[in-house]
Amino acid sequence: MEFGIFPLICSGLIMQLSAALRLIKVNFKLQHDRELFQSLTKMFALLQYFVLTNIFIVSGYYGENLTIVQIGLLNVQLVGAGLVAILLSEIIDKGFGFASGNMTIETVVIATNLVSDTLGIAQIKVDEEGNTEARGSLINLFQGLRSSNKTFLGGIISSFNRDYLPNLNTTFVVLAIGAAICYLQCLRVELPIRSTKARGLNNVYPIRLLHTGALPVVFGYVLLTIIHLIAFVLIQCIARNDPSSIICKIFGHYESVNNLLYAPTFPLSLLTPPRSFANGLLSQPLTFVVFSAFMLFNAIWFASKWQAISGSSARDLAVQFKEQGITLVGHREQSVARELGKVVPVASTTGAAILTVASVGGEFLGLKGKAAAMVIGVTSAFSLLEIISVDYQQSGGQSALAQVLGAPGRF
Numbered sequence: 001m002e003f004g005i006f007p008l009i010c011s012g013l014i015m016q017l018s019a020a021l022r023l024i025k026v027n028f029k030l031q032h033d034r035e036l037f038q039s040l041t042k043m044f045a046l047l048q049y050f051v052l053t054n055i056f057i058v059s060g061y062y063g064e065n066l067t068i069v070q071i072g073l074l075n076v077q078l079v080g081a082g083l084v085a086i087l088l089s090e091i092i093d094k095g096f097g098f099a100s101g102n103m104t105i106e107t108v109v110i111a112t113n114l115v116s117d118t119l120g121i122a123q124i125k126v127d128e129e130g131n132t133e134a135r136g137s138l139i140n141l142f143q144g145l146r147s148s149n150k151t152f153l154g155g156i157i158s159s160f161n162r163d164y165l166p167n168l169n170t171t172f173v174v175l176a177i178g179a180a181i182c183y184l185q186c187l188r189v190e191l192p193i194r195s196t197k198a199r200g201l202n203n204v205y206p207i208r209l210l211h212t213g214a215l216p217v218v219f220g221y222v223l224l225t226i227i228h229l230i231a232f233v234l235i236q237c238i239a240r241n242d243p244s245s246i247i248c249k250i251f252g253h254y255e256s257v258n259n260l261l262y263a264p265t266f267p268l269s270l271l272t273p274p275r276s277f278a279n280g281l282l283s284q285p286l287t288f289v290v291f292s293a294f295m296l297f298n299a300i301w302f303a304s305k306w307q308a309i310s311g312s313s314a315r316d317l318a319v320q321f322k323e324q325g326i327t328l329v330g331h332r333e334q335s336v337a338r339e340l341g342k343v344v345p346v347a348s349t350t351g352a353a354i355l356t357v358a359s360v361g362g363e364f365l366g367l368k369g370k371a372a373a374m375v376i377g378v379t380s381a382f383s384l385l386e387i388i389s390v391d392y393q394q395s396g397g398q399s400a401l402a403q404v405l406g407a408p409g410r411f
Contacts, residue, residue, distance in 0.1 A: 131149060170370060189206070
């Protein structure tokens with residue numbers, strides 16, 4: 001899984017936006033159109049796996065002067081792994097799981113990476129002398145305290161400061177961000193509602209701050225990845241990262257830092273988070289402004305569009321209220337959409353902005369995408385928990401969770 005589930009997520013977002021912006025004509029009320037749309041989304045994801053594989057082959061990532069057989073085997077391995085991921089997502093989407101397949105896989109991957117970064121026991125070679133360190137930051141601390149190659153104090157300092165593997169500083173910051181997102185997930189505005197069919201039936205309807213979840217953050221990173229992929233093709237595959245090339249003079253070039261390609265030159269550096277906060281503040285001050293503005297603008301724009309695409313806009317909620325025979329207390333049915341319009345768009349864009357600020361702040365602190373992963377993982381986990389809870393409360397022993405666990409009763 002060299003490319004993870006990026007093509008799956010990218011394909012889903014692009015196709016949904018294309019349908020919403022009427023770039024492609026789809027009538028979701030027709031089963032035939034829905035099936036064609038789902039098939040096209042999966043074929044587009046498979047095409048992305050194929051394109052990404054061959055981009056990396058041409059760039060020399062897997063070595064130079066590969067034979068036709070080697071290129072074919074690489075395509076079979078990587079595109080085949082992508083096909084397995086697509087089919088696994090399809091299985092979950094068809095009812096053999098909870099929520100969407102992409103969200104479930106994404107949540108599991110993020111949770112696995114968090115555990116690996118904290119408690120991973122895999123020993124990784126860190127220098128030419130053959131010394132190894134544990135991948136997990138907490139395990140590395142325990143090993144450092146009893147290591148013969150380091151002093152007691154040196155082992156503690158190394159576990160907090162190493163930049164080639166996860167360290168305790170990043171672990172604590174990531175966990176703090178996760179706790180903050182858990183708190184934000186509980187913030188909501190409760191609108192009083194009443195039944196239009198029976199007197200005395202009053203309740204509240206919650207509008208959460210994170211109305212659109214972490215999808216605006218996902219969209220921002222998908223767009224950022226696409227831009228960097230296009231730049232990578234131009235710089236590495238076509239110009240061969242030659243600083244004297246006209247392409248590199250326009251878009252910048254890469255330098256190797258800790259065996260990773262890094263884009264330190266203008267203008268591509270403006271969309272590349274600095275390696276550290278201090279380094280960025282001193283040498284790339286403009287990056288803070290441009291990168292933050294880029295991510296915030298895309299997240300807010302996507303949040304404003306997605307509420308209409310997903311059927312959670314003020315007008316859609318007003319239609320649901322009318323169908324269910326409820327209305328806002330103190331307001332006529334005709335004014336429900338207008339009143340909801342004062343709350344829903346604000347919640348969508350504000351929540352998207354807050355989550356984006358948390359993700360961007362993590363990038364500037366050197367978390368290398370871990371902050372965004374925690375934001376996405378926590379919000380996705382809450383969504384899964386909500387779906388499972390509602391299913392269990394409504395179906396009891398007949399729910400999917402009860403059938404898997406064989407547990408009667410209720411939550």
